[in-house]
Amino acid sequence: MAEIRKVGVVGLGAMGAGIAQLCIEAGVDTVGREVSVELGEKARERIGHFLTRKVEKGQLEQGARDEAVGRLTLTTGLDAIAECDLVIEAIVEELEPKQELFAELDRICGPDAVLATNTSALSVTEIAAAASAPGRVVGMHFFNPAPLMPLVEIVRAELTDDGPFEAAFSFGERIGKSPIRCHDTPGFVVNRVLIPLLNDCIRVLDEARVTPEDLDTGLQNGAGWPMGPCTLVDLVGIDVHVHASEALYEKTREPRMAPPPRLVAMRNAGLLGRKSGRGFYSYD
Numbered sequence: 374m375a376e377i378r379k380v381g382v383v384g385l386g387a388m389g390a391g392i393a394q395l396c397i398e399a400g401v402d403t404v405g406r407e408v409s410v411e412l413g414e415k416a417r418e419r420i421g422h423f424l425t426r427k428v429e430k431g432q433l434e435q436g437a438r439d440e441a442v443g444r445l446t447l448t449t450g451l452d453a454i455a456e457c458d459l460v461i462e463a464i465v466e467e468l469e470p471k472q473e474l475f476a477e478l479d480r481i482c483g484p485d486a487v488l489a490t491n492t493s494a495l496s497v498t499e500i501a502a503a504a505s506a507p508g509r510v511v512g513m514h515f516f517n518p519a520p521l522m523p524l525v526e527i528v529r530a531e532l533t534d535d536g537p538f539e540a541a542f543s544f545g546e547r548i549g550k551s552p553i554r555c556h557d558t559p560g561f562v563v564n565r566v567l568i569p570l571l572n573d574c575i576r577v578l579d580e581a582r583v584t585p586e587d588l589d590t591g592l593q594n595g596a597g598w599p600m601g602p603c604t605l606v607d608l609v610g611i612d613v614h615v616h617a618s619e620a621l622y623e624k625t626r627e628p629r630m631a632p633p634p635r636l637v638a639m640r641n642a643g644l645l646g647r648k649s650g651r652g653f654y655s656y657d
């Protein structure tokens with residue numbers, strides 16, 4: 374496989390911005406693509422903010438921060454992405470737009486480029502099927518918040534070739550993660566366990582008539598979780614969690630995968646968690 378000198382990140386929401394941050398901090402030139410200049414600038418500001426916090430806390434030199442920010446270029450088209458050796462997709466969690474994107478990436482990127490999807494619950498194999506060279510498509514599943522969570526799952530789809538698979542694994546290590554290898558099954562490794570577990574937690578809210586605060590305290594103090602389930606679902610995004618649950622339920626038909634009605638109602642009411650300012654808790 375060719376050396377990865379330049380990375381493209383398509384979609385700069387919370388996950389894409391976090392992934393781009395990891396790349397530039399690791400010294401890799403990165404092209405970030407958003408659909409509008411405004412959304413791209415918003416992501417740059419978010420990344421700049423977190424890097425500034427690191428400087429303020431003595432974890433990063435000011436010069437290194439500025440150099441990292443300088444490695445990020447923004448684009449609204451896909452032309453600049455065509456020059457990248459690795460492209461990581463983090464757009465909306467819908468199969469059709471992802472397939473359209475991978476068909477286009479496959480057409481415009483060089484033959485050695487590795488194409489990765491950050492999907493959390495869709496099938497990497499189905500996304501790869503849109504590319505005429507599915508052997509170079511791999512899953513790179515990061516966890517929220519991407520700059521802080523050490524894991525990235527490197528997901529082998531049915532037709533993924535060894536070279537791109539190992540290139541994605543090595544790149545995960547290069548940006549400071551602890552990658553693990555797995556096959557393309559619904560939810561891969563962590564979400565296969567975490568999504569039904571979080572759904573159980575939300576059902577317990579009603580069954581045990583416990584408050585979100587007490588449930589969070591329970592799991593933190595009784596099971597050693599770093600944050601309680603209601604805080605975590607607020608962080609991930611209630612819409613994102615409901616969508617991932619629906620996708621896993623569709624594939625497995627396991628009742629525990631199905632989103633609890635309480636979460637669906639919250640999603641329908643626009644209570645999306647931290648990003649909307651209100652979920653189980655309120656945020657400024």
Ligand code: 3HC
Pocket residue numbers: 391423426427492493494515516517518519520521522564567599600605609613617
């Ligand atoms: N991006 C970049 N930097 C961030 C950030 C982000 N999104 N969020 C916080 N930071 C930085 C901040 O600068 C913060 O410092 P500051 O508050 O002084 O500015 C710094 O990180 C440290 O933050 P915290 O003090 O909050 O760090 P903690 O030690 O409390 O740990 C945590 C935070 C790592 C998030 C920890 O609470 C944790 O491990 N929580 C569990 C998270 C988890 O389970 N994630 C997985 C979700 S499932 C998923 O993602 C799958 C997907 O498919 C849905």
